[in-house]
Amino acid sequence: MMKPGKIDEQNFIQRLSPERRIVVLTGAGISAESGIPTFRDAQEGLWSQFRPEELASPEGFRKNPKLVFDWYAWRRQKVLEAKPNLGHQILAAWEKQFPHLTLITQNVDGLHQAAGSEHVMEMHGSIHRLICLEERHPSPWVAAGSDVPLCPRCQSPLRPDVVWFGEMLDRVILQRIGRALSQCEIFIAVGTSGVVYPAAGFLDEVRAAGALTVVINKERVGADRTDLFLQGSASEVLQRLQSGWNQRDQGTDSPAR
Numbered sequence: 001m002m003k004p005g006k007i008d009e010q011n012f013i014q015r016l017s018p019e020r021r022i023v024v025l026t027g028a029g030i031s032a033e034s035g036i037p038t039f040r041d042a043q044e045g046l047w048s049q050f051r052p053e054e055l056a057s058p059e060g061f062r063k064n065p066k067l068v069f070d071w072y073a074w075r076r077q078k079v080l081e082a083k084p085n086l087g088h089q090i091l092a093a094w095e096k097q098f099p100h101l102t103l104i105t106q107n108v109d110g111l112h113q114a115a116g117s118e119h120v121m122e123m124h125g126s127i128h129r130l131i132c133l134e135e136r137h138p139s140p141w142v143a144a145g146s147d148v149p150l151c152p153r154c155q156s157p158l159r160p161d162v163v164w165f166g167e168m169l170d171r172v173i174l175q176r177i178g179r180a181l182s183q184c185e186i187f188i189a190v191g192t193s194g195v196v197y198p199a200a201g202f203l204d205e206v207r208a209a210g211a212l213t214v215v216i217n218k219e220r221v222g223a224d225r226t227d228l229f230l231q232g233s234a235s236e237v238l239q240r241l242q243s244g245w246n247q248r249d250q251g252t253d254s255p256a257r
């Protein structure tokens, strides 16, 4: 296993190829340029007095269902007003360019699908769907009145179909993620603070198995744990990698250093 930091951007672009098994993990940072507050920033106004872990939890919902439901309605409204950005679009193009690419997102905003990605593993669910608290009956989004809406089938409160802190992830999605990580040759983490498990453990897991790892982040997050750290906004860095790939693919790249 290489020591962290042992590869540069040009080497990385040389290592990219349609045969490679690539896993891309995205976090809230890739949607920031679409105007969606990142998870750690999504506490504006009355929610600013709460930590995200308090709002995104069964306890938080039980304690104050209306507050939590309104937080999700506010975040969902931001998503409905947002468009996918260049970062989402490049990853959608990579789904065609790299047939063995697996896209895993921690985001619940659906912007990867809106950009054209067809196979997205939404490991934390989706803000666009509701389920009921007791039976997890699915429901289309219903606006809350003075109270949280109730399930038309069993009358239990409706909640967003997302994975809250302290909740298990969907078993089938976890199995598919496990299979993708076990075969991963190149792992690229884009716009995630690497705080929330199990996603936060993926990079170390694939590195231990010998995969090449790349971290793309606006801040210097995880730079010492990865083979290549590319600081900058997701769209800017992904666009630079795409043009490097295009030059190489047309055989017009500068000789590899």
Ligand code: BV8
Binding pocket: 026, 027, 028, 029, 030, 032, 033, 038, 039, 040, 041, 053, 056, 106, 107, 108, 124, 162, 163, 164, 165, 166, 167, 168, 169, 190, 191, 192, 193, 194, 195, 196, 197, 198, 216, 217, 218, 219, 221, 232, 233, 234, 235
């Ligand atoms: C689990 C859905 C097994 C909801 C989310 C006690 C009891 C139980 C479990 C635990 C426990 N203690 C710890 C745990 C584990 C816990 C956990 O990890 N806690 C953390 C706080 C330590 N995990 C869980 O509970 C998970 N389940 O473990 O089940 C279990 C079950 C029971 C008992 C034991 C074990 C479930 C975790 C899922 C939580 N749900 N989302 C919602 O969205 O409302 S997680 C939430 O955080 C979002 O999905 C978000 O995506 C995710 C991670 O955050 P990031 O995406 O990284 O976003 P963040 O804002 O943090 O960072 C943005 C980054 O982007 C920054 O680095 C920034 O620099 C960068 N950036 C900004 N702009 C740009 C940019 N980069 C590039 N370009 C830009 N323009």
